[in-house]
Amino acid sequence: MGLIGSIKSTKEMTYEAVNINGKFEAGKRAAPSWKKDTYRLFDKKGNMLEEYLYRNDGELKYRNTFTYNSNDQKIEELTYKPDSTLWYKYFLKYNPVGHLEEKILTKSDDHQISNWLFQYDNQGNKIEENQFFPNRSEPTLKTVYKYDKQGNKVEEYMYNAENTLIAKWLSKYDDKNLIIEEDYYYSDGSLNAKEAYSYEFDSKGNWIRQVISVDGTSKFIVIREIEYY
Template identity: 25%
Template sequence: MILKDIHRYICILLLFTGNSYFTYGQTDNIKEPLSGEVKSVRVTIEFVNDSIQNLKLFSIDNDYGHTGFISPTAVKSNFNSVWHETTASRYLNYYQERDEKDRIIKELWLNKRNELVEDYRYFYNKNSKLTTEQDISEFEKNLIIDKYCDFQKYYFENNLLFKMTERDKCPKGEYFKTYIYDKNKRLVNKFRYSSYSDGDIHMDGELYHYQDTLLIKTTPYNYSNSQYDQGREYTYDEKHRMTKIYQLLYYKWASVDDTLKRIYSSIPLKKLYRTHEYNDNNNIVKEVFYNDDNSNNDSIIHFKTIERQFKNNLEVKIKTSYSITKDELSVSLIEQEFDDSNRIISYRRYYKNKLNASRHYSYNRQNDVISIQLVRNDELKGISKNKIDFKFKYDSHGNWVQQIKSVNGQPLFIWHRKIEYYN
């Protein structure tokens, strides 16, 4: 089963500049767009070279990587990124069933020994009109999910979502969240509860405050000591675009009997946390991040800025500046080019004005990536160049059923999809 004890205590987001990275993901699923009336999909990864296997950070990692198997979304998203951006591969092994309305109803995930890792079951109400997960409003309105050991449920009144629950019940304890929505489908209350086998119980929550349609404040609440904790406050421009985010500190640290303790106050200390600037198409072109060190003073320290340039609403430049010291900045720059079909054809990453990675893409008539020219410039290893090629097989419905990934002419990985149809 999922390593829930690690899941609770560790939230990691790492991006390696080499050939591996992993992401802590959410719990929603990703449904691959397929032509035809799909009944089931069987997905496996074949490693052609026995000495080259899926990425692992530690030897204790399971087949799906660090911290165990997190969710279908995290695994599929990470796999696709590594498959199309590096010379390596992650691991996939699952069976998915869909109903005649193209809704996922079952997904079984397995390890390399074909042992069951996770069993996901999905149930829909009678009024469901869901045809794609991309339609978020219909997803929230009509979908009820129930999963073994770890489940989510949606509750409706007059066909409007008013409550959603997430529950995780495993041998070491129980954890659940309850989300409450108002008649305008806005989240107004989130309650969290956790209990463990050692008897420890923790309860807290978060209240959401609105002005008209805009979220203006969040106030996290700790039921253990009946006090607010850290909150957020939001301001907007005349176009209702969020321009500033403030941190609200309802406590300060004080030394009591030679011990640091939190001293709570009903009036919070308000500190600037982040600012946004927009272009005429409402894209965020500049984000400035400020310190959130909870130092309980009104000082404001800028430590990161992200500047973006857009062309046809696509990001073509992303410049990130970090404050290392008072007088030193660490600057990275990403440049991207797209073709007339909005497909990425070039990616370049610079650090301190020096090109350290680039990728160039080619596509076939089906809009699938067929080749990548990958260049890396490592300070220790120097410049490395790799050519990645993808060879496809398609079925009679136009869906690919096999991808062979070759690196510098050597086939290394085969991505298999066996698709069954209702007709």
Template identity: 25%
Template sequence: MKFIFLSAVLFLSTTIFSQKSDIKGNVKSIREKVISIEKEVYPKSTKEVTYIPLSGEYGEFGIINPRNTEKKFRITWIDDIHNSYINYKKEFNQKGLLTNETWYYSNKKIAYRWEYSYNKNDSLIQNKKFFGDNTDFTAYNITYDYQNRRKSEFHIASDNPNYGSMIIYEYDLNSNIKKISMYSSERGYENSAINFYNTNNKGTDVKIHVPYTYQKNEDGSYSARNDSVGTLYQRKKYIYDDKGMLTEILRYRNYEYNAKNELSNRIIYKYDKLNNLIEESYANPDTVSNSKFYSYNEKKQKIRYVYKSKYDNIEIDYIYDNNLLIGINYKNKEQYYTIIYKYKFDKKGNWVKQIKFVNGKPKHILKRKIKYFN
């Protein structure tokens, strides 16, 4: 039995349905794609430029959450000589809310499409996903209570109208989400995530309830048995310092693996006097397996990143021109390279083209066409 509600909640809670805050002007649409350069003389050339598409496209599982796909690309665009793929068009209404989103393969065929609808409070009420250029879709229909808090989500698929799932939200007196319950047309009640908070309304614990228990078999494995009471077990615990800064996350194993509240791993955070994150370590659960270190300038821009583990040691220095990232220096145990970014801007001051140079050679171009309402 899988906690299938988690992926649905994660998508809807982390997806941004409004115009990017770093883009100036009232944007009508954005068309963005990355191209890998096979041959180019830069900046001035009369020779024809030849391009090849990046390999891999959107991976084995395609795009589940477009924001995660976009986030992955932004990270690889900055920190790696190789990029993941990105090729989309987004359309907005005059309020800046995302209404349509289309992602393409490098051969120009449509990979996925999304349509978004909102209520009078500009809260998302439907997220409809289409596959390719056909009419089959999956949809999340969302309802809200009188305080405009998310009340429920109904998930349906056009090719299987007899099957669906539902998520119910419950809140405490401070409007914190205290419980998220998942139901399916196939099995009824599936599971719940129960959240606990401290007096500052910061989450302290996440526990999972399932409508069954696990019984140990003779061979040491476990089998699920339906139970009217069910099982409640720890999933996460959050620890804070006196300033209310998150210092540690304890993550526990899924109950189905060992039928115990057994600690799986920990994430430890450290901050400087200005509350900037300067260290992030992962432990399994008692021994630290890897650590990340961050340094900042007076503008709170990240200027250095260090990753240390048993297998690798990565150092990245970031170079800025005012608020614009113009390059990085990357070093690990096996290689050293420099990446420089060249920009072209439109009349609104938004970049419409980036060229990525690796060790002095142009490697990738990121193009963005922005249309405005005015």
């Protein structure tokens, strides 16, 4: 998330960008399809302890809790329905150098749904992610990542079980390593959408307002409230 300082909680709410006298202000609740409103709680070491994800109407969609080992590596993630019924479990395993090696998804009764295997380059950047389903020896989805010299992900390619390209994403960053542009492409190489991001910051250097533009037009405003220890 790239947060600066000792963070106790963050709250992100997304709104429609409304042009009022030439300035874009937050209108009604709205968000792009990939974005969820969130409320996150952290310990003093920066580990996320709880995460609440909300629908555009403000209703809770689901809640996640996280458990860490003595090395502050996340080893378990539990997902709960709005009524607090356990929904899914994720178990995480690490290789000897501390990189996430495998992630396993199960139902609440421990029946395995899927697992992911990860590969890294010499700088510790995740360069490949393969998703498997039970009784299949080959991955159903493969995602390949490429990075710039600062370790920012600049290219992402997703492939199906036949190793055919499904989609790709190209990203650009500013001098703070914040994403400022992301282009989404179909499998045939044609542009699906172009998103751009601009920011306003608090005194600590964390962004507290993000404007999301789609194909050159300001569409959404994200307001982030940050509570510090």
